[in-house]
């Protein structure tokens with residue numbers, strides 16, 4: 001069973017930076033597959049940015065984090081997000097695959113769920129925040145740079161898909 005202390009080994013073997021973007025497959029895979037990690041990310045995301053809940057029918061009116069925790073929709077989405085990011089990490093050597101995975105995510109969120117793209121940027125910030133808090137000394141400046149680049153790449157591909165489908169409000173409204 002993973003916990004926050006064990007999902008990231010003390011000596012992260014991030015000697016093989018891929019395209020200068022990510023840490024290393026082993027570390028990030030363990031991390032991204034960790035339920036605890038994805039769960040902390042999404043709880044904080046929805047507690048600190050409650051307007052993001054508007055897209056989720058099951059918990060849009062919930063305020064109590066303990067109640068939100070039980071939502072199967074929240075859990076399922078957290079898992080999907082981490083799986084998608086993990087697929088990106090595993091395919092950093094293959095830009096076409098990365099583009100196709102994130103293109104589909106972008107198009108679904110623009111056309112089907114109509115999510116304001118700014119929420120992707122906010123979510124990236126929360127992911128980076130929790131990584132820094134939970135992994136302290138393992139989150140070295142080098143690792144931080146890698147994750148920041150990964151998050152920026154994600155945002156770039158996803159918003160590229162938004163633009164492709166004609167979503168023009170990329171720098172919109174307040175949260």
Ligand code: HEM
Pocket residue numbers: 052053055056073077080081082084085105108109113115119120123154
């Ligand atoms: C990197 C960030 C994200 C990734 C990789 C991601 C990934 C996914 C995936 C794979 C699905 C299922 C796709 C489908 O139905 O075709 C999904 C569904 C969904 N996503 Fe995201 N997502 C992300 C961020 C967000 C954000 C920021 C929001 C809103 C604030 C959001 C709202 C939704 C909603 C409402 C659904 C449908 C949920 C349901 O039907 O239960 N997603 N997401």
